[in-house]
Amino acid sequence: MSGPAPSEEAVLREVLDRWRAAVDAHEPRRVAALFTEDAIFQGLHPYSVGRQGVADYYASQPAGMTAAYRVLETRRPAEDLVLGYLAVDFSFTDRPVLGVLLSVLLKRTGDGWRIGLYQVSRLE
Numbered sequence: 351m352s353g354p355a356p357s358e359e360a361v362l363r364e365v366l367d368r369w370r371a372a373v374d375a376h377e378p379r380r381v382a383a384l385f386t387e388d389a390i391f392q393g394l395h396p397y398s399v400g401r402q403g404v405a406d407y408y409a410s411q412p413a414g415m416t417a418a419y420r421v422l423e424t425r426r427p428a429e430d431l432v433l434g435y436l437a438v439d440f441s442f443t444d445r446p447v448l449g450v451l452l453s454v455l456l457k458r459t460g461d462g463w464r465i466g467l468y469q470v471s472r473l474e
Contacts, residue, residue: 358424362434365456365463366419374416378408386457386464393470394450404468414443419452430458438470448472 356364365384372380382405391397391404398407423435433455440448455467 358426358432358434359421361432361456361463362421362424362436362454365465366434366436366454369465370417370419373408373411376408376411376413376415378405381405381408384465385468386459386466389464389466389468391468393468394472412442412444416441422451432456432463 369381369384372378372384382401385391385401385404388400389404390399391407393407395407395410398404417438417440419436419438421434421436423433425433427433434453436452436454438450438452440450442448451471451473453467453469453471454465456463457466
């Protein structure tokens with residue numbers, strides 16, 4: 351018999367801590383491995399579908415870029431889905447911090463929780 355399901359925030363933090371570590375280490379393939387094969391990815395450039403687009407996006411980011419996030423809201427629309435809404439600050443070595451809002455939809459897969467949707471918004 352299994353124990354209680356982890357909270358939405360625990361699931362979100364487990365995946366996003368690995369995402370942050372891979373972003374901070376500038377390891378685009380490691381970032382992409384955290385996404386589903388068919389993930390919809392919307393950073394601050396045109397969207398892509400799939401892990402290759404995620405890897406290409408993060409490969410184009412400058413070395414030294416780091417991410418810090420705060421969880422603002424979580425929801426569990428279904429047992430195998432977790433929705434997260436976050437504030438993320440991307441820091442750079444040569445320019446000001448870029449603050450964005452991030453929505454993610456995590457999906458439980460055979461390989462664990464993966465990001466199926468990633469959507470960045472920039473409020474000005």
